[in-house]
Amino acid sequence: MAQSSVRGEAPAVEGTTSLTPQDRNVPVDQGQRGGGGRQRGGDGTGGTGGTGGTGKPGRKRRVLRWSATVMAVVILGTAGAGYLYYRHLNGNIQKDALNIGDEKDRAAQTQANSAGQTPLNILLIGSDARDTEENQKLGGARETFGGVPLADVQMLLHVSADRSNMSVVSMPRDTLLDIPKCTDPDTGKVYAASTSTVMTNESLGRGGPGCTVATWEKLTDIHIDHFMMIDFAGVVSMADAIGGVPVCVSDNVYSHTSTGHGSGLKLKEGTTSIKGKQALEWLRTRYGFEDGSDLARAKAQHMYMNSMVRELRASAKLSSPNKLRKLAEAATQAITVDDGLGTITKMYDLATELKKVPTDRITMTTMPNEYVGARVKPTEDAAKLFRLVREDIALDGKDKKKTTTATPAAEDPAAADDRIAVQVRNATRTSTLAPAAGRATAVTQLLVGKGFTEAKADTSAATAEETTLVRYPSADLKGDAERVAKALGIPATAVEKSTDVSGVTLVVGADWRSGTAYKAPAGDDRTPESAEAINASDTSQCMQVDPDYTW
Numbered sequence: 001m002a003q004s005s006v007r008g009e010a011p012a013v014e015g016t017t018s019l020t021p022q023d024r025n026v027p028v029d030q031g032q033r034g035g036g037g038r039q040r041g042g043d044g045t046g047g048t049g050g051t052g053g054t055g056k057p058g059r060k061r062r063v064l065r066w067s068a069t070v071m072a073v074v075i076l077g078t079a080g081a082g083y084l085y086y087r088h089l090n091g092n093i094q095k096d097a098l099n100i101g102d103e104k105d106r107a108a109q110t111q112a113n114s115a116g117q118t119p120l121n122i123l124l125i126g127s128d129a130r131d132t133e134e135n136q137k138l139g140g141a142r143e144t145f146g147g148v149p150l151a152d153v154q155m156l157l158h159v160s161a162d163r164s165n166m167s168v169v170s171m172p173r174d175t176l177l178d179i180p181k182c183t184d185p186d187t188g189k190v191y192a193a194s195t196s197t198v199m200t201n202e203s204l205g206r207g208g209p210g211c212t213v214a215t216w217e218k219l220t221d222i223h224i225d226h227f228m229m230i231d232f233a234g235v236v237s238m239a240d241a242i243g244g245v246p247v248c249v250s251d252n253v254y255s256h257t258s259t260g261h262g263s264g265l266k267l268k269e270g271t272t273s274i275k276g277k278q279a280l281e282w283l284r285t286r287y288g289f290e291d292g293s294d295l296a297r298a299k300a301q302h303m304y305m306n307s308m309v310r311e312l313r314a315s316a317k318l319s320s321p322n323k324l325r326k327l328a329e330a331a332t333q334a335i336t337v338d339d340g341l342g343t344i345t346k347m348y349d350l351a352t353e354l355k356k357v358p359t360d361r362i363t364m365t366t367m368p369n370e371y372v373g374a375r376v377k378p379t380e381d382a383a384k385l386f387r388l389v390r391e392d393i394a395l396d397g398k399d400k401k402k403t404t405t406a407t408p409a410a411e412d413p414a415a416a417d418d419r420i421a422v423q424v425r426n427a428t429r430t431s432t433l434a435p436a437a438g439r440a441t442a443v444t445q446l447l448v449g450k451g452f453t454e455a456k457a458d459t460s461a462a463t464a465e466e467t468t469l470v471r472y473p474s475a476d477l478k479g480d481a482e483r484v485a486k487a488l489g490i491p492a493t494a495v496e497k498s499t500d501v502s503g504v505t506l507v508v509g510a511d512w513r514s515g516t517a518y519k520a521p522a523g524d525d526r527t528p529e530s531a532e533a534i535n536a537s538d539t540s541q542c543m544q545v546d547p548d549y550t551w
Contacts, residue, residue: 086344092332095342097185098227100207101214104474105180107223107497117161119392120353121222125209125229126153126283128201148205151212153283153301156222158389163353165361165394169385169531170302171216172294172367173201174375180218182211199375209336219378220386221497226350229336239279241330245308246273247282247300248542254551255281255288262287266551279304288549295366295376299532300543302364306536309359362536363395368528381528387493388525395527396535414483417451422484424506425458427465428513435462436513443508446516450487455506465509467521471498472505480504491520 099106112118127149151173158167176197183190184207191206203212213224230238239245248271255262265281265288267274274282283301290296332344341347368381385395393399414420424447426440440457447455470490472481478497481504485495488506498505512518527533534541 089328089332090344092329093342093344094336095339096208096227096229096336097210098338098340099213099217099224100182100185100210101180101218103476105214105218106475107217107221108475108478110223110225113161113392115162117163119161120157120159120226120350121224121389122157122159123209123213123216123224123227124153124155124157125151125204125212125227126235127204127229127231128152150201151204151209152201154200154212154216155301156216156220156224156389158222158392159353159357160394161392163356164358165396165398166354166357166363167389167395168302168305168362168364169389170298170364170366171200172298172369172376173199174294175200175367175369176372176375176377177215177219179203179206179211179215182207182214184208185210197377209338220390222386222390226338226341228341230334235280235283235334236276237330238334239275241327242275242308242311244273244275245279245304245311246271247304247307248272249545250542251545251547251550253288253543253545253549255285255549257287262549288546290544290546292546295369296543298366299534302366302534303541303543306362306364306534306538306541309362309536310539313355313359360535360537361394361396361398363527363533364536365395365527365531365533368530379530381530384524384528385531388527391493393525395531395533397526399525414479417483417487418453420452420454420480420483420504422447422452422455422504422506423458423501424455424508425460426462427507428510429462429464430466430510431464433510433513439508439513442516443506443512447484447487447506452484452487458505463507465507466511468494468509468512468518469507470495470504471501471507473497473499473501473503477504489518489520491523493523494520 110119110121154171154173156169156171158169160166177200179194179198179200179202181191181193182203189207191211200212200215203215209227209229213227216222217224247267249267249269251269253265253267255265263281263284263286265278265285282304284297285300286292286294286297289300332347337347341350365385368379368385369376370379388395424440424444426435426438428439429435439462440459444455444457468490470481470485472478472495474497478495481495482492484490484504484506485492511521
């Protein structure tokens with residue numbers, strides 16, 4: 001897809017770059033990417049307004065640098081050329097559309113808590129694009145030069161509303177799921193929704209990072225506020241700017257096979273500080289780590305990110321203007337972001353929020369999954385993990401006890417009770433009990449008595465559901481679904497978006513086989529063990545090496 005390029009305005013005021021643990025390991029896509037609404041800042045001279053040329057392909061990488069760059073702001077702000085330098089950094093930034101999916105597939109806007117605080121959800125994307133000579137050299141596979149980019153790294157970073165904790169959920173690149181319809185805003189090309197499950201990394205090639213965001217929102221029903229994307233060359237430049245990140249392997253490792261597969265990573269047993277190309281090799285390694293799967297690679301990426309966060313926070317205490325300036329420069333040249341993060345001051349504001357989270361409250365997880373042939377698919381534990389993130393429940397288990405109620409979203413107010421159409425289904429069947437006769441009719445009458453006069457009983461055969469749920473098909477009906485739940489005393493955790501229904505649907509489960517008062521089961525807010533959570537402050541993590549790849 002052709003790339004449009006528009007020069008951005010001069011940065012607002014004092015700001016500086018600073019970024020988030022995003023630099024992580026994500027390679028990002030550039031140039032040919034295919035993403036909507038691509039924009040780019042100035043040419044480095046601080047030009048404002050006007051339209052610009054296409055610029056050099058692949059020069060548009062950036063990565064949000066976190067606390068270390070915050071210091072750069074303070075230091076550079078004391079220099080006479082500080083403002084011009086801000087303009088220069090602002091001009092480095094490349095932007096793309098946030099969500100290019102249909103409205104019906106989008107998650108509702110995240111609501112503030114009782115204190116007026118709102119969580120932040122940021123999708124980190126690593127692209128395998130071979131769209132420049134540099135990316136081709138780093139990525140290999142010459143036959144793929146200029147091909148459709150794949151989102152080979154996908155991580156959702158969730159920052160709690162009170163900024164007390166942070167959770168990261170990785171999705172394996174070979175996860176099979178439904179990709180929604182996406183429209184490229186640059187070309188108008190429409191990518192139809194997938195008719196069968198496909199690998200999630202294909203989403204990037206369907207109009208750009210905005211389709212990867214749309215895919216996540218449809219799967220998780222979590223509203224994503226921003227994305228950040230980086231490619232091979234961006235990872236290398238950021239790793240060099242950081243100055244080295246310590247990683248550990250259980251034995252000597254060489255990721256290389258006789259047929260040419262492998263990242264090329266070669267390390268001695270123990271801890272080594274890696275940067276540049278070696279950091280990229282670490283982040284891409286499958287062959288040589290544990291079982292050689294994408295799941296092992298995700299674990300290695302988590303270890304790198306955790307170690308990087310510790311290094312960056314230590315670097316933020318340094319006072320070397322030159323090192324901090326290099327960090328700021330590399331950060332803004334390494335990533336692509338959405339319009340909401342498209343200026344230095346916006347990145348600075350984000351970094352300020354991120355650095356509030358203590359290192360020992362950062363938790364890395366992998367989406368629980370099960371194999372389908374050589375691929376994987378989400379499990380029930382994945383749905384639970386997404387719910388915990390959606391409800392802003394800390395994955396480290398250190399949250400104070402929260403109570404949740406079904407409160408309609410402000411931007412999606414519920415209709416009047418007598419205008420809400422509700423279908424009631426009997427799902428009281430269990431493996432040992434026949435369905436409770438007449439439950440759909442009885443609960444429908446209960447709703448009508450409460451003023452929901454449009455409620456109708458589903459007369460089809462009873463199904464099986466362990467707990468009672470209220471489902472809705474699209475974000476515009478979320479408020480109605482929450483209103484129904486609240487009227488019946490059903491908790492917010494039981495209100496879910498589902499493509500299996502065409503309207504607001506009350507599914508009466510096996511936990512409500514009789515009576516007119518619903519009693520919700522005790523909730524389990526523990527992070528599933530299958531998510532393989534690790535804490536960012538844990539310095540004992542070490543990748544296990546496959547004996548076949550030792551030297």
